[in-house]
Amino acid sequence: MLESAARTEHREPAITRQNATPKPIDADEPWMRGLHADTGYLLYRLGLRSGQLFNACLQESGLRLRHYAVLRYLATTDGAPQRELSTRLGYDPSAIVGLVDDLEKLGFAERRPSPDDRRSRIVVLTERGSGFLRDTDEAGLRVTGELLGPLDPAERETLHALLLRIAEDGLN
Amino acid sequence: MLESAARTEHREPAITRQNATPKPIDADEPWMRGLHADTGYLLYRLGLRSGQLFNACLQESGLRLRHYAVLRYLATTDGAPQRELSTRLGYDPSAIVGLVDDLEKLGFAERRPSPDDRRSRIVVLTERGSGFLRDTDEAGLRVTGELLGPLDPAERETLHALLLRIAEDGLN
DNA sequence: CAACAACTATTGACGTCAACAATTATTGCT
DNA sequence: AGCAATAATTGTTGACGTCAATAGTTGTTG
Numbered sequence: 197m198l199e200s201a202a203r204t205e206h207r208e209p210a211i212t213r214q215n216a217t218p219k220p221i222d223a224d225e226p227w228m229r230g231l232h233a234d235t236g237y238l239l240y241r242l243g244l245r246s247g248q249l250f251n252a253c254l255q256e257s258g259l260r261l262r263h264y265a266v267l268r269y270l271a272t273t274d275g276a277p278q279r280e281l282s283t284r285l286g287y288d289p290s291a292i293v294g295l296v297d298d299l300e301k302l303g304f305a306e307r308r309p310s311p312d313d314r315r316s317r318i319v320v321l322t323e324r325g326s327g328f329l330r331d332t333d334e335a336g337l338r339v340t341g342e343l344l345g346p347l348d349p350a351e352r353e354t355l356h357a358l359l360l361r362i363a364e365d366g367l368n
Numbered sequence: 369m370l371e372s373a374a375r376t377e378h379r380e381p382a383i384t385r386q387n388a389t390p391k392p393i394d395a396d397e398p399w400m401r402g403l404h405a406d407t408g409y410l411l412y413r414l415g416l417r418s419g420q421l422f423n424a425c426l427q428e429s430g431l432r433l434r435h436y437a438v439l440r441y442l443a444t445t446d447g448a449p450q451r452e453l454s455t456r457l458g459y460d461p462s463a464i465v466g467l468v469d470d471l472e473k474l475g476f477a478e479r480r481p482s483p484d485d486r487r488s489r490i491v492v493l494t495e496r497g498s499g500f501l502r503d504t505d506e507a508g509l510r511v512t513g514e515l516l517g518p519l520d521p522a523e524r525e526t527l528h529a530l531l532l533r534i535a536e537d538g539l540n
Numbered sequence: 541c542a543a544c545a546a547c548t549a550t551t552g553a554c555g556t557c558a559a560c561a562a563t564t565a566t567t568g569c570t
Numbered sequence: 571a572g573c574a575a576t577a578a579t580t581g582t583t584g585a586c587g588t589c590a591a592t593a594g595t596t597g598t599t600g
Contacts (some may be wrong), residue, residue: 230444231437232535235528236418236512240433242531243415246408261412265403272402279577288559293579315566315577340408346533355530356407359414361518363404451548460587465550487548487595 242343249339254332258302262287266295267329270305270321277316304328414515421511426504430474434459438467439493439501442477447492449482476500 232238250261265285270276278296282289296319299305304325310316321329344352404410422433437457442448450468454461468491471477476497482488493501516524 231440232532234508234512235524235531236422236508236515237437237440238528238531238535239411239418239515240415240422242534243412243418246411246415250408250412265409268403268409277577282577289578290560290580291558294557310577313567313577315564317578336406336408340406343408343411344534346536347530351530351533352407354526356410358519358523358527358530359407359410360404361523362414362516363410364518449548450550460589461549462551462589463587485548485596487593489549 246339246343249343250336253335253339257328257332259298262291263295263298264332266292266299266319267304267321267325270319271326271329275308275318275320277310277313277318279316281319299325418511418515421515422508425507425511429500429504431470434463435467435471436504438464438471438491439476439497442491442493443498443501447480447490449485449488449490451488453491471497 232241247261250264254260254264262285266281269281269285273280276284278289278292281287281296282292287295296305296307299319300307302324303322305319306322307317307319310318344355347355404413419433422436426432426436438453441453441457445452448456450461450464453459453468454464459467468477468479471491472479474496475494478492478494479489480492482490516527519527
């Protein structure tokens with residue numbers, strides 16, 4: 197057993213520069229079949245790639261995917277205590293603090309005191325926040341389109357359906 | 369623009385403990401539809417989950433997903449210089465050093481001098497290494513099975529095919 | 541063939557960030 | 571009133587990506 201091993205797992209390279217870009221991949225090559233024979237590992241790598249693309253188009257706004265996830269969540273519930281963000285999004289409570297701090301600095305969200313519980317703070321989306329969300333929506337679609345390049349619309353639909361089925365019970 | 373934002377993107381929570389496990393997800397709930405309306409984001413989250421599961425079952429062996437990727441690659445090519453690992457797997461050359469160090473310590477791989485080029489070192493899989501790979505192969509399949517829970521074999525096949533198509537040109 | 545540019549593996553420094561433990565303020569229970 | 575549980579927050583730790591620098595080696599070119 198290695199002393200320092202097995203801590204973090206799934207960090208993608210920074211966006212500021214293309215990190216040691218691997219050579220283009222041919223699925224025909226034998227090493228490729230071996231590497232991607234397992235669907236789980238394949239998902240892992242594609243998830244990495246997807247996160248990279250997403251962050252790349254979020255980069256100019258100074259936000260990261262985590263911020264975006266918080267915003268998206270807030271948009272669907274219109275107000276949520278930080279604890280809820282933590283449990284639902286799967287981030288540590290301490291991480292939420294920083295994320296909401298950033299969003300507040302940009303004027304995209306606000307902390308409001310909860311009427312029921314004085315220790316809880318309810319995070320709400322501001323007007324600027326939902327505006328930003330609308331603006332970046334098209335960019336997100338563009339990224340998705342780029343990612344799903346070789347698939348025709350019907351295939352994309354089935355893929356989305358399959359992934360959604362997995363997410364239903366598999367996502368924590 | 370935030371000063372410290374937009375650096376890393378896609379790190380998954382530690383494996384040693386279930387990190388603030390989100391509540392079970394119903395795709396019927398409105399916030400869920402909003403969050404997972406985009407295939408790219410869905411892929412991102414499932415990739416995260418996949419990495420978590422993978423690392424969880426690699427944890428006891430003291431390795432992480434990165435090590436596993438190197439081993440898998442080595443198994444398919446039977447020997448590769450570190451430079452090749454770096455470009456193909458997308459890790460910085462300096463990262464490869466540490467990974468191969470770990471694998472060597474565990475006796476899973478060896479550095480051999482290249483006959484052609486004395487500055488290059490060829491990393492080869494040892495007997496123990498391929499044995500370990502065989503052992504964890506079933507664990508990997510188990511993980512994948514768990515991840516792909518609600519899908520029947522035919523659906524898994526189509527999912528794998530679709531993901532592979534994306535990976536062909538989309539993976540860096 | 542000698543000088544030089546390019547390349548491989550490696551090390552070290554720096555900054556960032558996620559995970560965890562501990563702390564503070566507040567709530568609910570009994 | 572006392573005490574366990576909870577929400578948000580702070581601080582610490584460890585891992586990681588990036589970059590620069592180095593040593594040894596190769597190939598090229600004048």
